[in-house]
Amino acid sequence: MKPQLQLDKQLCFALYAASRAMTQAYQPLLAPLGLTYPQYLAMLVLWENDDISMKQLGERLQLDSGTLTPLLKRLESAGLLQRRRSSSDERSVVIRLTAAGKQLEEQAATIPGTLSCRFGDVGSERSAQLRDTLQQLTRLLQGCTLP
Incomplete structure (x- = not known):
């Protein structure tokens, strides 16, 4: 085997393993809040900047709309946010926290x-x-x- 192809020498694998370990470390902390790790990341952005466009949220999280939309639908179903068309641009969707979404910030702190x-x-x-x-x-x- 070529040494440059050994798994333990790969930066990509070290990052992958660390990312999985980080996500797993968060799971028991997020479960009482009813959030998955990606949902938590979305909420972090919204706690920083409520009332932002879906495009801005996707840019901050580095997620495309195909990945972001189902995540936001689940948060909306949980009563944590609302998605509405922008009054100034019908093509744009604005994300706004509900009172429950804002209260969750205290628990997550x-x-x-x-x-x-x-x-x-x-x-x-x-x-x-x-x-x-x-x-x-x-x-x-x-x-x-x-x-």
Whole structure:
């Protein structure tokens, strides 16, 4: 076997495994809120910027409308948000939190701290460095064109 093809030497696999582990770490914290991890990410954006277009939400989450629409429909069915056509542009859908969606922010506020306790000695500074490195990697990959 060629050494460059060994699974444990692949950055892509390390990122994949870390992403799965992170998602699994969040599951027990999100279950009481009735949220999946992707729904939680959408709610994070909405708690930051309520009353935004679906296009803006998709851009922030880096999701296309085909992935985002079913996720938003489930959140709407749960009574956490409303989707409405924009009054200024019929083609645009605006997402707005309901009172229940806004209240959920209070319950979710403890999640980052609870999860950071699981990181052990990584600490907030190291965590910020890891986040910044991953964000830089994302930007590099998004700008990369392959033959």
